[in-house]
Amino acid sequence: MKFLRQAWAVAAKDLRSEIRSKESINASVAFALVILLLFSFAFDPTSDQVREIAGGLLWLVFAFAGTLILNRSFARELVNDCLDALLASPVSGAQLFLGKTIANFVILMAVETLALPVFTVFYNVHWTQSIGLVFVVMLLGTWGLTVIGTLFSAMTVNLRLRELMLPMLVYPMMIPALMGAIQLSSVLVAGEPVGAENQIWFRLLVAFDVIFSLLALALVETVLVG
């Protein structure tokens, strides 16, 4: 309970800071909307081909917008040496990591929720029947992206080229989660039911989330302190 309470204190602090500064959310919402808009001009939204690639496009936009949020996650702790103050406190690396992951997850989910109606309109998608499943896929996929992204944000926080290094390191690691989320989203965009043959992608997403959450919680203390 104490573990979760202190993790929540870190998450609430990050969310409050973000609500006041809006530095990550503004950049990432603007990026997501512009990319969705530009691609809608590049393709005919009524064609079947667009339906096939729309799931992939949606998740690539989420992944790119996500790195804008994740890049700031630990970097904002460098101002005034706040990271040292946090690490010197009794909060463990795992609590700090969990708090930051929760905050990043909430911010990225907010960006995705804003981008989703735009995507629906511009790509002529009818998924009102399956909106519940769409949100389940978004929750699982987004947790996977934020867990990996937050861990690598901690790893790259002291690098001079962290804005470049984070995407280079994190995207290859995200591939399994992205594959699962893209496959499921493509099925839902096409208006097809998620049959037994697609259950494997759900299982992949859940397994990715569980395995990488546990790994990150175990490794983050070493990542932060050495």
Place this chain on the structure above:
Amino acid sequence: MPAVAIQGVWKYFGDYPALRDISFDVEPGSCLALLGRNGAGKTTLLRILAGLSRSSRGQITILGQDARAEATRRAVSVLGHGIGVYDELSAFENLQLFARLYGLTDPAKVANEWLERTNLNRVRDGLVREFSRGMRQRLAVARTFLHNPSLLLLDEPFTALDDRAIKMLQDLLRAALADGRTVIMSTHQLREALQLATDVALVNRGRLAFRGKRTPEMLEDPTWLYRHYGEA
């Protein structure tokens, strides 16, 4: 049991040894002035003591435990070069956050008490980004003391403080020492540090050049130590 026991500590940055075989103890209730020129290794040593970095070799125990043990971090406080408070939070929110992280029973009450003690209660709800440098430093001091630490690790604590804030910090440190707490501070402001110090350690190019009691000669002439044990 010493408050801090340092035995054969080395720290390498790549091939460069920033600390070379440092060994000394700090007794409970003492105030150690950790002196040395720029780049001598003072901050590196303080960061290792604070559990913010690990030594490459050697052993450190703080209050009988590992520097990264949760119980140790609960009993230790660090004031480094940065103030360690958030610009986007108010003074009250910052102190409440750290009171929560230290597991204090009534974070809001403790935060209000320290805002009053540091004369920041009038700007309680103001965002730190709007504060003057002196106000930010006072808030950092409040953050450092709010959980009643047994060991205070201060890196250049008097830097950027105005005379009133220096007096406030000195008073708080005197009160902490009178309470039996231990203080280790690295500083270039020799006079202020030596007035408070009971002990002195001089680090020169990563090596311990002197460790002993603060003597009247040091107080009369703060550069005495450098002339006798450090680089001229």
